[in-house]
Amino acid sequence: MPGERAALEDQHTAAQAKYLYDPSGNVLANALRNLDQVDRKLHSPDAIDAAMAQGGRQLLTLDTSGERVKAAVAVGNVDTAEQVAVFTPGFTSTVDGSLKGYDQDMYNLQQHSQNLSARYGDQGQAAAVTWIGYEAPQTADVLNPDKSVASDGLAKIGAQKLDGFLNGIGAAHNASGQQLHLTALGHSNGSLTTGIALQHDTPVKDAVVFGSPGLDINSRSDLKVPEGHMFSEWSDRDPVPHLDIAHNFGTSPYQGIFGGELNDIQQLSTGDATGVDGPHHITHEHGQYLDDKSTSQYNMASVVAGRPDLAVRHVQPWEAPVPPPTSGQPIPAPPGRDPQPPPR
Numbered sequence: 603m604p605g606e607r608a609a610l611e612d613q614h615t616a617a618q619a620k621y622l623y624d625p626s627g628n629v630l631a632n633a634l635r636n637l638d639q640v641d642r643k644l645h646s647p648d649a650i651d652a653a654m655a656q657g658g659r660q661l662l663t664l665d666t667s668g669e670r671v672k673a674a675v676a677v678g679n680v681d682t683a684e685q686v687a688v689f690t691p692g693f694t695s696t697v698d699g700s701l702k703g704y705d706q707d708m709y710n711l712q713q714h715s716q717n718l719s720a721r722y723g724d725q726g727q728a729a730a731v732t733w734i735g736y737e738a739p740q741t742a743d744v745l746n747p748d749k750s751v752a753s754d755g756l757a758k759i760g761a762q763k764l765d766g767f768l769n770g771i772g773a774a775h776n777a778s779g780q781q782l783h784l785t786a787l788g789h790s791n792g793s794l795t796t797g798i799a800l801q802h803d804t805p806v807k808d809a810v811v812f813g814s815p816g817l818d819i820n821s822r823s824d825l826k827v828p829e830g831h832m833f834s835e836w837s838d839r840d841p842v843p844h845l846d847i848a849h850n851f852g853t854s855p856y857q858g859i860f861g862g863e864l865n866d867i868q869q870l871s872t873g874d875a876t877g878v879d880g881p882h883h884i885t886h887e888h889g890q891y892l893d894d895k896s897t898s899q900y901n902m903a904s905v906v907a908g909r910p911d912l913a914v915r916h917v918q919p920w921e922a923p924v925p926p927p928t929s930g931q932p933i934p935a936p937p938g939r940d941p942q943p944p945p946r
Contacts, residue, residue, distance in 0.1 A: 645698040646671035684726030692790030707892040714903035736760025761798035772805030816851025869916040870901040
């Protein structure tokens with residue numbers, strides 16, 4: 603990475619010169635923006651170095667072109683691991699600002715998946731990748747129709763890159779003869795990017811989307827993921843799944859939202875629950891799905907470990923058991939139906 607860092611330093615020096623010297627005597631606004639952009643890019647190698655210094659990491663991709671640095675960092679050895687997860691984050695994610703936290707999340711997930719695989723799976727090694735291989739939408743671009751989080755433009759560009767990355771992992775495993783169980787994880791706008799990528803042929807065997815605004819699909823058959831292996835998570839205070847009221851991002855992956863009719867995308871619990879390895883805690887907010895020792899993380903780890911049957915399913919309101927009627931009280935009814943007269 604020294605070569606990339608040196609190139610970025612040269613860019614920074616050139617941008618700084620444009621900012622400091624202007625023959626007209628005016629500070630150019632675009633020069634200031636360019637200086638800020640290059641300055642942020644210059645901090646990205648520091649974030650990557652900090653992650654690599656943790657040990658047990660692989661730098662799988664590094665791209666310094668464009669407005670922001672793109673990178674993919676793995677916890678564990680992707681080349682030799684049988685259970686591999688690729689996590690795509692969403693809105694506001696950057697290498698310089700987000701890699702540190704996501705790398706810790708992937709470490710926790712990798713450890714949890716590894717433990718489940720050792721105790722209840724095939725004892726295969728696990729690896730988890732933070733893939734910031736695309737330029738995710740940023741707050742400053744909300745009103746830019748080409749880059750806004752309300753558009754799928756950047757997600758489509760990212761999906762092409764993610765598709766290539768996933769297939770690259772598959773090709774490497776095929777060449778070495780190493781078995782591969784590949785899981786795609788997508789959060790927020792990253793779930794949209796993942797959903798678009800999974801409409802193409804990839805080696806992905808399981809996928810979990812969480813805090814998702816949509817997947818740009820009309821039906822489950824649009825996703826080239828084996829039947830029964832597509833999952834979703836939605837925390838109770840997360841507003842993002844509700845935001846796409848016009849269904850610009852296709853049919854919702856959640857049955858509890860109007861227009862969400864994808865019954866074969868199984869929704870997993872984010873509430874307090876007990877898994878095979880003990881109790882796990884509830885998550886409420888959009889940014890909490892990967893919290894360590896949470897039910898949502900346990901469910902992802904179960905899927906990554908190749909044991910989705912161990913995951914805790916979300917109970918939809920219409921699936922909740924109806925309590926027995928009390929004498930003299932109306933008989934409770936499922937949502938949308940009238941209570942029945944009390945029993946005699």
